[in-house]
């Protein structure tokens with residue numbers, strides 16, 4: 001049984017595309033096949049983050065127009081067996097695709113891959129509705145900021161209304177020192193508000209940006225780095241494994257607060 | 266035991282916008298009516314200028330998803346469409362959405378000829394009304410006399426962006442999150458944290474109250490009084506209740522409210538027994 005998962009957030013720039021590419025690579029590294037769908041029409045960049053830009057020939061639009069077969073449009077990642085990307089057209093606007101069409105594509109891909117990850121555009125308009133149309137579950141990405149969490153809450157409500165009830169949360173760009181100084185919401189604060197299960201915590205780390213710029217998912221390079229570990233852990237938790245959360249606060253605070261955090265989150 | 270006035274009142278100072286009072290009942294609702302259920306759409310006049318159909322439908326889906334399923338499988342539904350124009354496709358969408366929750370659309374009540382024709386063509390019974398018969402009286406001068414609808418029981422958290430309006434009491438078995446809004450003609454009970462905006466007695470009834478396990482509101486309104494959250498408010502551990510006194514909106518521990526306050530009709534406010542003497 002394959003799983004169709006949308007990666008969404010409401011607010012823009014919180015790390016949906018970063019999450020989709022790095023998690024996709026991490027899933028492939030666990031020997032699972034995974035197809036990534038770029039549903040951010042007009043602003044695609046999933047191919048860039050994966051370092052696959054120059055290999056894009058066809059896009060989802062060509063498939064829908066019948067100009068190529070689905071298999072032809074898929075870009076295979078040579079570095080990771082089992083990872084493919086279905087690119088979005090860059091020159092089209094979001095209105096050029098309808099939810100029903102996206103659903104058709106995702107369902108067709110589900111026949112050949114264990115995981116289908118859909119990179120959703122920001123906002124809650126048509127692009128969002130396209131991206132969630134086929135989804136059976138969702139990964140909500142948020143940063144520990146009030147506005148991002150508020151939008152995440154809104155999106156969770158919309159997903160629930162659409163009957164997508166399997167929703168997991170990824171808190172991205174956590175800065176332990178800021179949490180320590182009470183300048184940033186903690187993961188616990190975010191969880192308490194959103195009330196959906198936590199599946200990953202990714203630290204704010206310049207390695208993420210470096211990997212993005214190189215077009216090389218983290219798990220391919222220095223895969224024992226903290227953020228790479230975070231993505232691998234999410235991939236394992238998706239498989240149902242119980243993996244303890246990384247202690248990002250390890251270097252912060254005294255033993256007591258650290259212990260409290262470890263058991264709390 | 267002393268009660269410090271925990272929040273200040275700015276009565277009428279700046280009603281943010283008149284929308285809650287204008288289209289107070291511009292929300293779809295579902296209610297029991299003998300053997301059948303009524304699905305009531307807001308009338309054209311009650312909704313803000315051309316609310317797109319997709320919004321209405323989203324709202325219907327949301328309503329059905331969150332409403333306690335207190336009906337028997339296959340219960341018949343009468344769609345009270347009032348003056349809304351609905352075509353065959355929209356009627357079909359409504360029927361399918363109801364079907365998902367095991368309700369079946371049987372009758373369409375409308376006062377638009379086109380809607381009646383579409384309904385009849387699609388095979389539904391039609392009740393055509395000559396004049397719009399308002400199911401809920403508009404709040405004019407008869408503020409406290411108009412009857413309240415059955416309480417609305419929501420079994421889920423009200424999330425950001427969601428606005429619940431109901432011409433009766435609202436019970437939320439979950440949280441009312443920041444960015445979420447509950448507007449009731451009656452009381453509001455939140456069996457969870459109240460962090461968003463709650464407006465009780467929206468028809469002008471100053472006797473209405475708002476209670477929550479944890480009061481962490483952004484804004485509370487009762488009738489036309491408004492109270493904003495103070496910048497700093499220590500977290501209370503016991504449930505609290507908000508009500509109108511002669512001084513404006515006040516908070517008390519829910520457990521002590523009944524012992525301490527009584528409602529005075531002449532002053533349209535709750536009065537402290539101790540101070541009354």
Ligand SMILES: Nc1ncnc2c1ncn2[C@@H]1O[C@H](COP(=O)(O)OP(=O)(O)OP(=O)(O)O)[C@@H](O)[C@H]1O
Pocket residue numbers: 009011012013014015016017018019040120121122172173174202203204205206208209212227
């Ligand atoms: N954990 C992290 N640490 C540091 N930088 C990060 C992290 N996650 C994301 N970023 C950076 O944040 C920026 C936005 O990320 P990304 O493009 O993935 O967001 P998005 O949600 O897909 O945005 P959009 O809504 O525009 O599609 C990028 O520059 C990315 O490198």
Ligand SMILES: [Mg+2]
Pocket residue numbers: 016017018040119120121
């Ligand atoms: Mg993106």
